[in-house]
Amino acid sequence: MAVLLGAGQGMAAEADAPKGSLVIIGGALRSENVPVWSRIVSLAGGEGARIAVFGSASANPQFAGDTNVERLNKYGARAFFVPVAVTLAGTDYLAAADDPELAEAVRSAGGAYFAGGDQSRITRALRRPDGSNTRVLDALWDMYRRGGVIAGTSAGAAIMSSTMFYNARTVLATLKQGVEEGNEIAPGLGFIGEDIFVDQHLLVRGRFARMFPAMLKKGYKLGLGIDENTAMVVTADRQVEIVGYRGALMLDMKDATAREGMFNVSNVKLSYLDNGDRLNLATGVITPPREKADGKLDPAKPYYRGPLFSADILGNSTVIDLMARLIDSDQREAVGIALGSPLDKEPEVGFEFRFTREADSVGYQSPISDAYSVYRVRLDIRPIVVRQPLYQYR
Template sequence: MRKRSFNWFSFLTILLAALAHLPAAAQEPDTLKPPPEATAPEKPLPVAKGSLVIIGGGLRGDNADVWSKIVSLAGGRGARIAVFPSASGTPEKAAEIIIGYLKKYGADAFAVPVAIRLAGSDYRKAAEDAALAEKIRRSGGVYFAGGDQSRITKALVREDGTRTAALEAVWDLYRRGGVVAGTSAGAAIMSSTMFHNPRAILPMLRSGITDGQEVAPGLGFIGDDVFVDQHLLVRGRFARMIPAMLTKNYKLGLGIDEDSAFVINAQREVEVIGYSGGLLIDTSQAVWDKTKPDFNVSNVRISYLDRGDRFNIITHSFTPAPDKAGGRIEPGREALRGPVYSNDILGNYAVVQLMERLIDSDQEEAIGVASGNPRSTTPEVGFEFRFTKTPESVGYISGIAEAYSVLNIRLDVRPIDIPRPLYKYR
């Protein structure tokens, strides 16, 4: 029987024809500029097989997406989860509530009695208890409650900066493949630098950020190359993330909103789940003039990642939620017309609403203003936030709801003089 010869020309012809007809979803995803090499970390990243669930605070008990994800990543129904109420002013009550919700979604949760506000307990001794550390280590996950993040680091980090036995057990769990979850203060500790005792946003913009005062060391589960903040959209905290990132030389920041979470796996893939989404802030191409008394910056890149969206920290690739897969906003669509602006860019969801209107409008830029008390009797320094479309700016809109994802908007911030009083009664 004669052997059939392989026709390479026919094979290549068929292959090229097949590739040409692949659906759009199978093509290369959008990439958030700049390329990955521009944001490579200066320090080695932790080697961990586990996942992070970074919650922006205000997590409701009926948010099944987030609670179920934590339980699933910890091992599923019956998974042991150690609850750290360390940040809370009332740790007994906080632990009781959180354990109740985790049990409702199938976990076998227990309280870790390491909290400086825990009555009748020596938190330093508890943090070094070998039996308690082993119990944590053998769990499938941990959950850090909200409150004051400085209480977490005080309870779990020794005065010389080394890890207590309890914290080392958390790291062992994380390296092995367990999940580390945290809400509000429990989210702030995820990066190597966290807000510590911050002032209001405008005073920080006017006089700067002091290391050791507004910011202090966190626990660093996400690595040394990403800054984390929480309660982001409801409180306009994107504006404080930028000066903090520049001060501490972070190129990438993730800010998550309330009742929502970033889920980050061992491959550093980010998935947004929960009620809304969060902001991705890129300062790798930013220009900051430190010689000026008030904060100023140009060429920050800001993106809004909505629930269901995915982003890879290493490759900077973005994949929209399934309901947005065919909803890329093409140039010339211009659904909205007229100026895009906000008189209070630090207001509740104001930054996202402005970005959504800009990406789907005929305008190339939008302006947001931040200022203080309009009834003040003396002039004050305010700030102009200028958002500009670039050739890399991309938007997606859901096919089933008025929901957007917005990528690569340029942001410039500069101080402006605000006359006072802003108005007079007639």
């Protein structure tokens, strides 16, 4: 069973489009996550695949690199460490990034893997001070265009889009104060294309909400945010598959409208893609996995009854829990609130997140794990005022 989310959301295919794949991991990838590690090795060529490992984002790139080389080799690869990192002691990272032999080793590999840390260290290491590509970065693109895989976790996921979070504030502060180029956001490496915004640690840290100001600022219509210990596998034909522990949120802002002033947006379409779900970026079609295909929810037979509300919509996985209850409920709407500390800047300002189940909203439930997939729920976000200080109820 496939669900159409609207055509034309993906970037038009080009003759020189990469033939390779991306494995975009939301962070905290565990060594025992067989589906994700095995997929990386498989896409790089299978048993014995050469994979270039970048510890560039880490404060200790040698340790991060060696650890991930060991993990990839455990799953059948022949991985090698790439000594290009601004924090790698005793090295000139700019000279290393322009070393012809190192670039050729990356170019001839079957894939590359970027460890987590600070994504600005990756872009600083792989771009020259004038913004041009180093030889190693050009080699990565050559390998990817030829058919190799580029994988990355946490910071290694953030670099996948053409814009990435840089010196980001908290999620709530981002909603209140917005983002500026060169401060909260900066150029990424853009492997996924110019049309998709990517973020990571999404559900555990409530980061889905900070994607909206960044997307509005840069004009993105589609955003993909991936949770921890989970991956989005993006193939050359723009097919996305969710693999791993949890899932991803898709933010469709094609028909969204925003008001001036404090962050206020209406008519975002929000979809939760669970493990096994597939998305066609070119057509907008989402397909649930086989185990959910017969589990389409009937609005006439809801499981949950009564008002749906969360006092902390930015909490760990709260947004998908509320979406799951809404899609399987007798209610048309659910409301979540985001508030900060009384010591925050503008402590009286919070935000209301209003989720609406519309005619084209669809939900699926697995009979095995009870996990939900939820497609096309409407989301409106508006600022609210909470009187401060808070008083005891009498």
